[in-house]
Amino acid sequence: MDMNEPHSIEITNLISAFVDRIEQVLLNRGTPRAERTSICQEVETQIHMLIERRIESGAELNIDLVNGIIESMDPPESYAPETPPTAEPIIEPVLQTGAAPDASKQPEMPKSKPSVVDTVRKFLDRPKRTTPSLDWVAICGLAATCFGLFLIVARPGRGDGAAIFGVFFIMAGVTASAFSFWRIRHANGLLTGQRIASIGVLMLPFLLVNALLIAILFATRFGIVLGVLTVVVMLIYSNYYLLQRALRWLSVYSVNTAEAERLKPEVMADNGVLSGVVN
Amino acid sequence: MDTTWLSQMRKGILELCVLAVVTREETYGYAIVETLGKIPGMEVTESTIYPLLARLCSEGLLKHRMEKSPSGPARRYYSLSTLGNQRLNDLSSAWGTIVDSVSSLLLQRETSIAS
Numbered sequence: 410m411d412m413n414e415p416h417s418i419e420i421t422n423l424i425s426a427f428v429d430r431i432e433q434v435l436l437n438r439g440t441p442r443a444e445r446t447s448i449c450q451e452v453e454t455q456i457h458m459l460i461e462r463r464i465e466s467g468a469e470l471n472i473d474l475v476n477g478i479i480e481s482m483d484p485p486e487s488y489a490p491e492t493p494p495t496a497e498p499i500i501e502p503v504l505q506t507g508a509a510p511d512a513s514k515q516p517e518m519p520k521s522k523p524s525v526v527d528t529v530r531k532f533l534d535r536p537k538r539t540t541p542s543l544d545w546v547a548i549c550g551l552a553a554t555c556f557g558l559f560l561i562v563a564r565p566g567r568g569d570g571a572a573i574f575g576v577f578f579i580m581a582g583v584t585a586s587a588f589s590f591w592r593i594r595h596a597n598g599l600l601t602g603q604r605i606a607s608i609g610v611l612m613l614p615f616l617l618v619n620a621l622l623i624a625i626l627f628a629t630r631f632g633i634v635l636g637v638l639t640v641v642v643m644l645i646y647s648n649y650y651l652l653q654r655a656l657r658w659l660s661v662y663s664v665n666t667a668e669a670e671r672l673k674p675e676v677m678a679d680n681g682v683l684s685g686v687v688n
Numbered sequence: 689m690d691t692t693w694l695s696q697m698r699k700g701i702l703e704l705c706v707l708a709v710v711t712r713e714e715t716y717g718y719a720i721v722e723t724l725g726k727i728p729g730m731e732v733t734e735s736t737i738y739p740l741l742a743r744l745c746s747e748g749l750l751k752h753r754m755e756k757s758p759s760g761p762a763r764r765y766y767s768l769s770t771l772g773n774q775r776l777n778d779l780s781s782a783w784g785t786i787v788d789s790v791s792s793l794l795l796q797r798e799t800s801i802a803s
Binding site (some may be wrong): 435441443444445450451452453454456458460483487488 | 742745757759
């Protein structure tokens, strides 16, 4: 399907909404993430294949065509297995559904463990702003300032000062990151308004690398190049590992946030059945 | 007409059918749906097959690889794992026994009616 076609955005949204509803049904039934992903990918592939076939047979690509295809497929509710999976749930309920009339009847919403790829995909798929928010301006400014300071202090001939600045960076980085972790931990799974804290957590490895590189500049004056190189490699690896863990940890919260927001208008049904169009 | 029993029976043998389709050649999800959908008596749809494929993959009976598609998302191509092959043999054997036994029972019934 050519995404440059007219109505391509509407068509993509239509397909995404259908697949999202299926994923929601599966999520409510406690289907493991890997299986949910697999099922949703299959459904999406099938829709695209059917569109392709219709186009090859002379049909015109438009909303009606895609709507017809989706209507000809099994409804999302039919993806719920008759018996819930026997495996221990890999996730626990985290969503606050107090806005619903009868919370006791609401289905349990399990907490998924999304991958970094899922998180990145959701981030890229989010509604785009036409202008940058004040948060992002502040974050970019802060990052540019830190990097500029690093370049100034770390230039040759500033050895002692650089080392002191390195220590300062470590202390500041650890303190800021600890505070960020604390804020996110107490955010009840909702990252709304936690951008600065999230960035703080993600900045920790970079702050440490910066600090250590500055320290290395100081240390190499004493000719311990080999040892320093070894330490640098180890530190880069551990920073990479830390960054991965931080991303994975953050992704759980961000996806739960998205799911919580997505479910808000839908858990209103008093029979406890989720229904309606997914945002 | 209440067809619940038929649906249950179909589901019971669906795993065997899916494994049998996949063992013939590496194939993708919708092709399996189409193949089984054309078999008289099976008539399954995607909402039955895709969850089953996902479960079989989770259990290690099927393995899959992703292949780029000229249009739309990448396709998952399924093939039997060693474990899946073993399961298929076990299920085939059990199926043969059941079919023989049930056929024998039905034959006895037909014989008694005729006499």
